[in-house]
Every structure is written in C-alpha cells, then in structure tokens.
Amino acid sequence: MDNTGKMPAGDRRLFYSLAPAAVISMGILVVMTVLFIYYSIPAVRVYGAKLITTSTWSPSEYGEPSYGLLIPILGTLISSIIAVVIALPLALSAVFFTEEVLPRSMGSVRSAFASLIEAMTGIPTIVYGLWGLMVLSPFLRDNVYQPLYRYLGFIPLFSCEPVTGSTILTAGILLSIMITPFIYAVVRQSYNQVPRTYKEAILALGATRYEYARILFGMIKPAILAGALIGFGRAAGETVAVALVVGNTFNPPTCILSPSYTVSALIANQFANAPLYPYMVNVLVLGGLILLVLGIISNILGVMYLARVRYVA
C-alpha cells in the first residue's frame, strides 16, 4: 500500500516532513484507546456482558458493587438521535438561507450570518449548560412537555407525566442547538462545491426555489448524511451541558419526558469519587471506550459519505 516510493522527490520530502505531525496526532488516539482498553479489562473480567445488558448502579466501598451501563447507553443513543433529528432541518434551512434567500448582492450580510453560526461553536459548553438549566428546561416543561403529554400521551414516547424540565428530551434539544453549527459547516461546504453551472441550469429550467432546493440537497445527500453522523458523534460526546439538564437518574429513557442518564453525564458525575470504589474507574473508562468506538464508527461512515459527494460534483 505504501506508495511513497512512486512519488517525485519533492513530494517525498514533503511527505516525510509532515508525517511526524500526523503520526503524533494519530498516536494520541492510539495511546488513549490502548490505555482505555487496559483500564476496562478488569471490569469486563469481573462483570462480563452484564455491564451493558443490565442497568443497576449500586457502588459500594465494602460489599459487592454492581454496575450496568444499559440506561446511560440508551440515553446517549436516544438523546443524540433527537439532537440530530432536530438539528438537521435547522442546519439545512440555515444553509439555504445563507446561500439562496439572502441576496447575492448582500455578501457582507451573508458572511455575517455565517459568522454568527460559527460563533455558536465558541460559546463555552458550561454557559450552554447553565442556560439550558435556567432558561430552556423550565420553558420546555411548561410550554412543550405539558401539552405533549396531554394531547399525545397515548404515544409511548410521551406517556409519562413531565414532573421536571430535566429530561432526555431537554438534553436532546440542547444538544441540537449545540451541533447545528457543525452540521451547517459540513453541508454548506458541499453545497458550495456544486458547480455554479448546475445551479444556473436548474433555475433556467424554470424551477421554483423549492424545487431547486430539493434537487440541490438531493445532489449532496451524502454530505447531509455525513453531517448528521458527525453531529451524532459530537452529541454523544458532549458532557458538561448534558449533565446539567438530563436529570441524571437511572430511569429508562423509553419515555423521553422523564429524567434519565447519558454515558458522558455519568462519567462527569461519578469520575471524581470513583477511585474510592472497587472497579468503578474501570467501568467508567469502559463507558468512555464505548463512546470512543461510537465516535470512530460515526466518523468513518461520515468520511465515507463525504468522499462520495466528490463524484457527484
């Protein structure tokens, strides 16, 4: 596979001068994975598959502690899926708004809008979390969850009475706000790669801007999928903000109006005192490893989809 031999001399020199940086960057993840596996092994040896198929969490300093990550794993999956489902239309609308609704003549307004969305990635996650707790979750409980429960309570997802604003759905909504800029960036880049001639041709056929959008977004569908996957991974790894709004209880997230847990929130909550308990550090590191694997998979798929866009454009 190594094709450096076939490169011209100048290329080869560049390759070898850059390779160390790339190897160090990769090395970080490798070292991390190895260390995480090393730390997870004792937990897996003691508890086996029970760690991901059960949902107890009763640490004990002296007796027999028992751990099961099922609820946090489900919580991570469900909250991240909710986040993507909400963020996707927001991000696509924002791309269309920047590129097509704002007139081409208002270039500075366009780039200002794009900068605003970019700036959202810069807000400290702790600030998102405080805002989510103080503003978003009381608002959602009174104005969204109560009606959802009252009118759509027959759907299992909304079948529990919303006693608090700290729920798996709140976590999903807060996450959707946080990942929208990432999806926006991925989709907008592909959108701009579509050659101008295509766009002009579609409009020349007399298409409305609705039809135009459908065709264009259809052309970059793999990029949209990639954005969704990358957003999903991002949401799964988010910690501080989620821990503030998810409710942090071992309650199954099958009804999304009740408090639950995510893996990252569990780590944030429990890591500080974990060394006091047998195997708890190992179990939490295993949780981190699961997130890592989830991240690598969603990334590989994302990169694969993005590669497909190039053929189209």
Added chain:
Amino acid sequence: MRDWRRVKERIFLAVTSILAMVAVAPLFHIIASVAIRGGGVLYRAGLDFLTSQPAPPGSSMLGGIGPALLGTLWLALLTSAIGIPLSVLTAVFIVEFKDHPLARLAKVFTSSLLEIPTVLIGMLVFLTIVSMMGHYSLLAGSIALAIVMLPYTVSYVERAMEEVPRTYREAGYSIGMTRSQVVFDVVMGIARRGVAAGVVIGLAKIVSETAPLLFTIGSARSSYPMSMKDVFEPGDAVPLLIFQFAQTPYQNWQDLAWGAALILTVIVLALFAAMKLIVREVHL
C-alpha cells in the same frame, strides 16, 4: 397549477427563513443573559476585576479573577505553541496525501477525538503527564488542551485547503514550484482565511474548555504565573473558576463566576471578530 408551485415556494422560503432564525436565536439569548448578569458585576468591580485575586467566600468584597485570567493567557500561548503546528501540519498531510493509507487513518483518528468526553482527555493527561511529573501544572493543562484543539483545527484547515480550486496548484507547478512551495505559498495563501478560522476556532474552543483542566492544572487560585518557570507549577483558568465558583452558595463567588463568564464570552467573540477583520483584507 403554476400558482400552487409559487405558493409552495413562498411557504418553503418562509419556513426555511424562520428555521434559520431559530438556529441562531439561542446565541443572542445566551449572550444577552450573560451580558446582563455579568455586566452588572463588572461595573461594580471595575478594573480590579481583571487583576485582583478572588475575595474570600461570603465576604462583601468581590475581588477579581487576575490569577485565572493570567493562567488562561499562559494556557492559550502554550497550547498554541503545541497545538497550532501539530494540527495545521496534520491537516496539510491529510489533504496532500489523501490517497495514502496513513492520511486516511490520520483523518479518521483525529476527527474521532471530537467524540470523546473531554474529561477523559484530562484523565489521559493525568495518567501520563501529571503522574510522571508528580504534580499538577499549566504545562499538563496545555497538553490536554492541545489534544482538544486538534480535531477542530484539523477539520477546518482541511476543509479550507480543499476549497482551493485545482487550477491554482497547476499554475504553481507550471512555473516550476516544488510541491511544498505550492502547498505553503499558493494553497495555504489562498486558504489562509480558512486556516486562520481553524486556528481561531481551536483557540476559542480551548479557552472555554473546563473538563480537561479538572485533573491537570490544579486550580491554583492564589498565585500569578509570571515566567516560564511557573508553567511547570499548578495554575488556574477562567472557565475552571466559573465552573467551581458557580457551584458554591456564596453570592460574591457566584458574581465572580458571572463576571468571568462575560469576560470569557467577550474574549471568544473578540477572537472571532479579529479573525474576520484580518481575513477580509486578504480575501481574494
């Protein structure tokens, strides 16, 4: 028939515009909340806020966030020293040798770092650097932050370089430039907007990160790091101070946390604005 299509277009335009507004609305609400609570505190504390140490909890005095602010500046500098070359060169490698298996691995591996809870990056540094040094330090914190910065900056720089049309490269080769001249003088010259954006996004991310610092820098809130020697000593940072003070019941410490949140937000937005200004002048 034709009218129905136009109606549909109208509805579509309205809906997308509204959704686009909804996407950015939280930004304004968040900034406004921070500005209102933090602004009052800053007004009360004056310039001392930037230089003094925090007053003891429960006292009627406010004090300031001097050591934390200085610590954040040191962290930003050190992290840039480690993180900028590492991530930009990695990104160049990924773009330039994209068919090479090493580049593909590097791409997947670095972007996967985004998905890890940053507290675990802190743990990694704790288990390696801190344990080796035997104590907390600003240096350990910077290494953790450089890892946090890496995936953001790599992906932005990568994207910026890929946006440069092929024709520019071909022009470079046709006048006899080497690969590395083409990459650094032509491609990066054109893509410098994106490269700068990547670096600034990375910096904005790391100055506001809390979790990687929890187990690495030691919350040393009583001393001002002044020289390189202090880099090997424990230190403090603004987001860490916010995180820890916001969790105490004392009014003066909570006020400090809100004031610090405003300062941090201003720093981040200033970074963005500066980047946009620099970029505009060299925009092609």
Added chain:
Amino acid sequence: MDIRALLFTPALIVLLLGLLSMGSNGRDSVSLQGEGSSFLYPQIQAWASEFTARNPGIIINYNPTGSGAGQSSFLKGVVDFAGSDPPLSRDVWEESWDRVVQMPVVIGMVAIVYNVPGVDELRLDGEVLALIYLGVIEYWDDERIRALNPGEDLPHERIIAVHRSDSSGTTQVFTLFLHKSAPDVWGEDLVGKSIEWPVDDTGRGIGGKGNQGVLEAVRSNLYSIGYVEYAYAIKNNMKTAAIMNREGEFIKPSMEAAQAAALGALDSIPDSPDGDWSRAFQDIVYAPGSGSYPITSWSFLLFYKSYNDPAKADAVRRFIQWINVEGQAHIVDGYIPVPAQVRQVNLKAVEMIHG
C-alpha cells in the same frame, strides 16, 4: 510573511520566554497543593488567603475535585494535602497510618430543603424521609407526614425527591442517617456516597450534580424535597425541615445543634491524628444528646507525616497550627468549627510531621 514561520510563532515566543526566565531564580516561596472535597473548598480558600497574608511566602492552593479524587491523588503522592468529607476507610487506614495524619477541621450538616408553597414549618423523622426516598410515600398530604405536622395545610401533590447525581459525602451522611434512624425501612445496602435510589423507578426522583444542582432542582420544581449542605440552604434562603433526633426532639440545623451533635460523639474520636477516624465518622450521625441535629458529619484534612522538602514540612506544620488556633476566628458563614477537645487532638499532628 511565510505561513510556515507563522505556525511556529507561538512556539518561538515560548522558547524566548523560557530563555529569559533562565536567569531568574523562580519564586522563593513554598506552595502547598491540596485537592479533594468541594464542600471544604470555600473554607480552605478563606483560610488560605488569611494564612498567606500573615505568612508571606507560603501559598496554599486547593483543587476542589471531590473527596474521592482527593484521597486518590493524595495516596498517589500528586498533592501535598487532601480534603475529604469521609476519613480514610478502615482498610486504607491500616495500610497507610504510618505515613498519614487526618484531622476533622469543620463540622458539616445536611439540611433538608423543600419547595411547598404555604408550608413554612415542616417536621420529619428518619422513617418518613426514608419512605419518601423509597417512593412509598407519594403525596405531601400522606397521613404519615400529617401525623408529624398537625395543623399544617399539606397539599395533595406528588412529592419529587431530589438527590445527588454525583458521588458525594453528603449522600453518604444522609443515607447513613436514614439507615441508623429507620434500619427496618432503609437497609444497609442503601448507604453510600452514590446509591441506586428506589424513588427513581417511580419517575419522581431527580438527580442534581453537586449541592448547587440539588438546590436548583428543588427551586425549579414545585413540591420537591432535597438534601444539601447547610451553607447552601442558608445562603439561598431555603426553607429547612426540623428533623427528629435520637432523643425524639425536632431540631432545625444551626451552629448550636451541630456542636451538640459533635459533643455527643466525642467518645468515639481517636486520641491521635494517625488513629482510625472511620468509626468517629459513623458515630456523629444520629448522635445522642439533647439539642443535637441528627444529620451531622466531620470533614477532614489529610497530611503526610513526612515531606521531601523541609521547607514544605515547616509550612504544613505552621498551617496546621494556624487553622486550629487563629483560623477558628475565620470560619466562613455556614461552616461550623470543631469543638476544642478535637482541636487539641489535631494539634498533636504538628509534632508528627517532619521534613
């Protein structure tokens, strides 16, 4: 300017600063690094600034990561001292008593806070609290609550039970109290810093991170109840419940009630800082004695008996001496000083620490 040069500019600046600081001698001060309990943090920070003002050249830093992280870093040798709500467990103490001293420096109290409009005085006992956190008592106007509060107008609303989501000494003290006061209702398996809360299964339980998290949850949820450190309750003007102590009296948390509990538990404290404190920690909860608040605990500082650096050992000795004498005049609002008898034991540590 060449982009390659720009990339390395920060690294160059760092190098330059490094060269510049080669000549200087660094600081001629000693700095002590501590880590652990976030409950102790405000008090330690207050002591640190007063102490440094009187002893220029000794700087004290403290990283509030949590009691568990503090004990772990301390036993690994990463920090100079640790703050911990529980003392070392008996097993760990047996392995490490020859190199570690422990001392209680303040008393903590767990206040029961609640958010029920119209109810200004609430009396509870361990059994009712246990039943609430088990999820058995569902409504505020349950007859078992009414029996303790004749004359109060309790609403027919569901009780939301708020607990800590992170592992915490506060939870341990609270659950230990439930077990000691109602052993038949609250089993020993439900005692710990982080437990599986039965009330969560009913959907009426919420976890909050840290005392502040519990407080926010109680404040933003009508008809909720929660437990937080005393300082958080009074600083936030929360209504606190009076809790029945071992003598059958209903007592609200206060400085006097905490000290009464401490005096009631004096019998079980060891006579040396390197003794086993794990039993003392158990005994102050639900301690006998009139007027004592039943959900009370010690909070500890841990030091080594020997430090590599003689200057550091000297600084530690001076710090211990100071907090147990002058430091008593600088107790932060909401914290309770330990009785003089305990401070006498603490001061023995000064003789035990060497460079």
